[in-house]
Amino acid sequence: MNTPELLAPAGTPAHLETAFAYGADAVYAGQPRYSLRVRNNSFKDVAALGAGIKRAHSLGKSFYLVSNIAPHNDKVRTYLRDLEPALALQPDALIMSDPGLIMLVREKWPDQPIHLSVQANAVNWATVEFWRRQGISRVILSRELALDEIREIRERVPGMELEVFVHGALCMAYSGRCLLSGYMNHRDANQGACTNACRWNYKEVQYNHDQTGDLIATSAGNSAQEVEPREILLEEPNRPGGFIPAYEDEHGTYIMNSKDLRAVQHVSELVKMGVHSLKIEGRTKSTYYVARTTQVYRRAINDALQGKSFDMGLMDQLEALSNRGYTEGFLRRHPPKEYQSYEQGSSSLGTQQVVGAIKENDGRWLTIEVKNRFAPGDPLELITPAGNIRFAAAAMETLNGSKVDYAPGSGHTVRIPRPEGTPANLDFSYLTRLFHTEV
Numbered sequence: 001m002n003t004p005e006l007l008a009p010a011g012t013p014a015h016l017e018t019a020f021a022y023g024a025d026a027v028y029a030g031q032p033r034y035s036l037r038v039r040n041n042s043f044k045d046v047a048a049l050g051a052g053i054k055r056a057h058s059l060g061k062s063f064y065l066v067s068n069i070a071p072h073n074d075k076v077r078t079y080l081r082d083l084e085p086a087l088a089l090q091p092d093a094l095i096m097s098d099p100g101l102i103m104l105v106r107e108k109w110p111d112q113p114i115h116l117s118v119q120a121n122a123v124n125w126a127t128v129e130f131w132r133r134q135g136i137s138r139v140i141l142s143r144e145l146a147l148d149e150i151r152e153i154r155e156r157v158p159g160m161e162l163e164v165f166v167h168g169a170l171c172m173a174y175s176g177r178c179l180l181s182g183y184m185n186h187r188d189a190n191q192g193a194c195t196n197a198c199r200w201n202y203k204e205v206q207y208n209h210d211q212t213g214d215l216i217a218t219s220a221g222n223s224a225q226e227v228e229p230r231e232i233l234l235e236e237p238n239r240p241g242g243f244i245p246a247y248e249d250e251h252g253t254y255i256m257n258s259k260d261l262r263a264v265q266h267v268s269e270l271v272k273m274g275v276h277s278l279k280i281e282g283r284t285k286s287t288y289y290v291a292r293t294t295q296v297y298r299r300a301i302n303d304a305l306q307g308k309s310f311d312m313g314l315m316d317q318l319e320a321l322s323n324r325g326y327t328e329g330f331l332r333r334h335p336p337k338e339y340q341s342y343e344q345g346s347s348s349l350g351t352q353q354v355v356g357a358i359k360e361n362d363g364r365w366l367t368i369e370v371k372n373r374f375a376p377g378d379p380l381e382l383i384t385p386a387g388n389i390r391f392a393a394a395a396m397e398t399l400n401g402s403k404v405d406y407a408p409g410s411g412h413t414v415r416i417p418r419p420e421g422t423p424a425n426l427d428f429s430y431l432t433r434l435f436h437t438e439v
Helices: 013-021 046-056 073-085 099-108 125-133 148-155 180-185 264-273 285-305 313-319
Strands: 005-009 025-032 064-065 093-094 112-117 138-140 162-169 207-209 216-217 230-235 243-247 260-262 275-282 352-361 365-370 378-383 385-394 415-417 430-434
Touching: 005 013, 005 285, 013 025, 013 046, 013 285, 046 064, 046 073, 064 073, 073 099, 073 365, 093 099, 093 415, 099 112, 125 148, 148 162, 148 264, 162 264, 162 285, 162 415, 264 285, 264 313, 275 285, 275 365, 285 313, 352 378
Parallel strands: 005 025, 005 275, 025 064, 064 093, 093 112, 112 138, 138 162, 162 275
Antiparallel strands: 162 260, 207 216, 230 243, 352 365, 352 430, 365 415, 378 385, 378 430
């Protein structure tokens, strides 16, 4: 059976270290100017990239450089100049989408491995075969594919490596080709500056007309007044009878807000059909997110390779993360209401909350850098690369030994007794508080 790669996001060096600690085989990161992640991207210079690539290779892991911008002429002009020092660092592959840039790279560096980005929207076997003939070594398939379509591509183009997204945010547009953010506030998603305008809450505002007939607001919207939840039925004039439901409450209306992808239940199927890489989205998410998702998908892959039946508990573990509601996307064809969240725009907290990062383990006490409030007696879970432990702290004190009743929140440091079974190495470990759970 094929052993797939587990590919995790690395927006910063800390994300890279966390991903590898929890079992990732490879990470991906990009130069802000030429990838679709301008925000929260620490790999802004060659030195940072070089350190990341060197660290990955020292661990026997892979580092893929994302270069999937939809470039205008000014970026084409500077592209090869800026890419040359990055390629000298020997990333394991470039992730690209633009045919013009691919052509330029192939001409200048014919031996450089290139992976076709999901932004290229490969949705059929003929497209995958076309890119194979252009010398592309791997295609990251579009998120809009069903399992049987992925299987057919695998069978028809056996000479191409395939990569599939299994977890993370979904886009309301076709694998990211969206103009909404650029239209709403002039930050182009296809240039890496998406503001997720599709997930904003849109409120009804009272208005009048000015002398030219333009609309002018006469109120600040419904947020300042009590609003009864209501249902709205939309109809497109050219499609009478083609109704679209929308729901509005005191928070607003969300008509394009996609749920988050969770496909851990399909890992075994993807492994069996020979997918080469399973990918987690989230270069702007927290290191805790990277730790938890990598840990769960590593377990799912290992279980599949050992022929074990799927553990439903893995889905529950992912519920611990804040999310916008989960869906398996297009892997099995669902009607739109199953993968869009029309009633909620913000993330739910999940079943757990990160309350701290482990800073020291002296054998008796755990020193916690506090992130959120927690207290002795709260149901807690210690998240470590070696496994997780549920417990309740019997006591809590400051670093000078003074007893405290609770940890107030971010900016504080406390100590709690080390729970039984705690591994010696607690690098990249976190403490979470469980909601409505008995230890």
